[in-house]
Amino acid sequence: MPKLLIEGEKRLEGRLQVHGAKNSVLPILAATLLSGDCVIHNCPRLTDVDAACNILQHLGSETRREGDSILVGAADSCCCCIPDELMRRMRSSIVFLGAIVAKCGHARISLPGGCELGPRPIDLHLAALEKLGVTIEEDHGYLNCTVKDRLRGASIPLPFPSVGATENIMIAASLAEGETVIKNAAREPEISDLAAFLNACGARVRTTPDGDLHITGVKSLHPAEHSVIPDRIAAATYLSAAAVTGGDVTLDGVCTEHLAAVLPYFEEMGCRLKTAPEEIRLTAARPLRAMSMVRTMPYPGFPTDAQSPLMATACVAQGSSIFVENIFESRYKHVPELIRMGADIKVEGRVALVHGVKELHSATVHCTDLRGGAAIAVAALAAAGETELLDIGHIDRGYENFEENLRGIGAAIRRVP
Numbered sequence: 001m002p003k004l005l006i007e008g009e010k011r012l013e014g015r016l017q018v019h020g021a022k023n024s025v026l027p028i029l030a031a032t033l034l035s036g037d038c039v040i041h042n043c044p045r046l047t048d049v050d051a052a053c054n055i056l057q058h059l060g061s062e063t064r065r066e067g068d069s070i071l072v073g074a075a076d077s078c079c080c081c082i083p084d085e086l087m088r089r090m091r092s093s094i095v096f097l098g099a100i101v102a103k104c105g106h107a108r109i110s111l112p113g114g115c116e117l118g119p120r121p122i123d124l125h126l127a128a129l130e131k132l133g134v135t136i137e138e139d140h141g142y143l144n145c146t147v148k149d150r151l152r153g154a155s156i157p158l159p160f161p162s163v164g165a166t167e168n169i170m171i172a173a174s175l176a177e178g179e180t181v182i183k184n185a186a187r188e189p190e191i192s193d194l195a196a197f198l199n200a201c202g203a204r205v206r207t208t209p210d211g212d213l214h215i216t217g218v219k220s221l222h223p224a225e226h227s228v229i230p231d232r233i234a235a236a237t238y239l240s241a242a243a244v245t246g247g248d249v250t251l252d253g254v255c256t257e258h259l260a261a262v263l264p265y266f267e268e269m270g271c272r273l274k275t276a277p278e279e280i281r282l283t284a285a286r287p288l289r290a291m292s293m294v295r296t297m298p299y300p301g302f303p304t305d306a307q308s309p310l311m312a313t314a315c316v317a318q319g320s321s322i323f324v325e326n327i328f329e330s331r332y333k334h335v336p337e338l339i340r341m342g343a344d345i346k347v348e349g350r351v352a353l354v355h356g357v358k359e360l361h362s363a364t365v366h367c368t369d370l371r372g373g374a375a376i377a378v379a380a381l382a383a384a385g386e387t388e389l390l391d392i393g394h395i396d397r398g399y400e401n402f403e404e405n406l407r408g409i410g411a412a413i414r415r416v417p
């Protein structure tokens with residue numbers, strides 16, 4: 001199994017281009033099933049994106065990569081079934097359900113994979129699709145879904161603004177008869193990006209000032225060309241890497257606005273930020289100062305996906321930082337690995353208390369999940385000695401050219417088979 005070897009204590013300096021957002025490109029690729037013949041630009045090279053293309057191919061669409069673009073051909077006939085092996089490869093496989101039922105009127109899928117962050121039920125997805133007229137029956141780990149006639153628009157109040165459920169409803173409701181209103185819809189930038197793509201294909205999706213999403217169903221969608229937004233979580237990770245190494249790094253191709261909840265924490269740590277709409281320069285303080293409380297919340301709050309990379313920087317900041325994880329029940333799996341590297345962290349339920357230490361040291365550590373793995377790599381960049389990072393397949397799900405990017409700004413990091 002490949003692993004990363006990271007020799008720490010190298011100051012990061014230079015410029016780095018941030019890739020397109022994993023959490024945008026995946027639902028957009030699912031939605032292409034309804035429009036066909038699309039060109040999607042700024043698609044990162046990630047194993048999750050490969051998985052999405054494999055699902056599209058299995059369903060009957062051709063996909064071809066040209067540079068950072070993916071060309072998706074129209075599926076003449078859709079096979080309507082995603083096998084278990086493909087479903088398990090990522091969380092976003094569930095977002096294909098809304099697309100398949102809208103296109104074919106029936107679907108057979110099993111449960112999705114993705115990072116293990118505690119229970120990740122899909123009850124909100126299924127209840128919403130039922131409201132749109134889908135009948136769902138469980139059959140030995142598979143869901144058999146059927147639509148009588150056509151999907152019908154409905155009022156769908158979400159008890160929690162689930163990102164995936166909002167996406168599934170948006171895609172399915174685009175071809176439903178009549179209007180769908182999603183109350184308490186997720187507001188993440190990736191939701192707006194999916195809406196922009198659907199609208200480019202002829203859908204009618206709009207957000208009202210109170211944050212509700214209104215989707216007026218249309219008869220069919222047409223092909224479109226779309227460019228995916230920058231990955232705000234990759235940006236937050238590379239800023240964390242710059243901060244923890246006392247570095248001076250400029251990120252290109254970002255959307256600063258999407259990072260509004262994250263950037264103030266770097267300033268609190270004493271880092272200087274110079275921002276333009278598509279560029280952020282971080283000049284780190286030495287030593288870093290602890291952060292006040294970081295509470296993860298749905299957008300526009302602090303993103304749960306950025307919790308672990310920021311925690312890695314807090315490990316070497318002077319003073320104590322508090323993290324409160326409000327989105328997932330079990331998103332501190334990286335903590336025992338950081339402790340192996342000398343971090344001082346206590347976890348109680350949703351709260352993690354990080355006492356900054358003077359120095360981290362190298363160790364043999366495992367990626368526990370995607371962002372947890374990236375966080376451990378960030379810590380290793382600051383640690384004395386050479387860290388051996390295992391199970392790096394998690395990192396490949398969400399970071400394009402992770403080690404090349406970091407090496408380009410001065411990190412001593414290499415992948416060994």
Ligand SMILES: CC(=O)N[C@H]1[C@@H](OP(=O)(O)OP(=O)(O)OC[C@H]2O[C@@H](n3ccc(=O)[nH]c3=O)[C@H](O)[C@@H]2O)O[C@H](CO)[C@@H](O)[C@@H]1O
Pocket residue numbers: 023026091092119120121122123124125126160161162163164165304305327328329
């Ligand atoms: C591929 C993708 O875009 N992944 C992101 C997406 O995941 P994902 O779409 O899975 O996240 P959700 O917003 O749906 O989940 C948030 C919370 O709602 C709960 N829930 C969700 C659905 C449901 O049917 N029932 C239910 O109880 C989940 O268990 C979790 O506790 O949003 C998360 C929250 O911003 C991010 O961390 C993930 O990176």
Ligand SMILES: C=C(OP(=O)(O)O)C(=O)O
Pocket residue numbers: 022023090091092113114115116305370371398
């Ligand atoms: C949790 C994440 O991904 P997924 O939902 O695909 O598991 C993530 O991107 O941090």
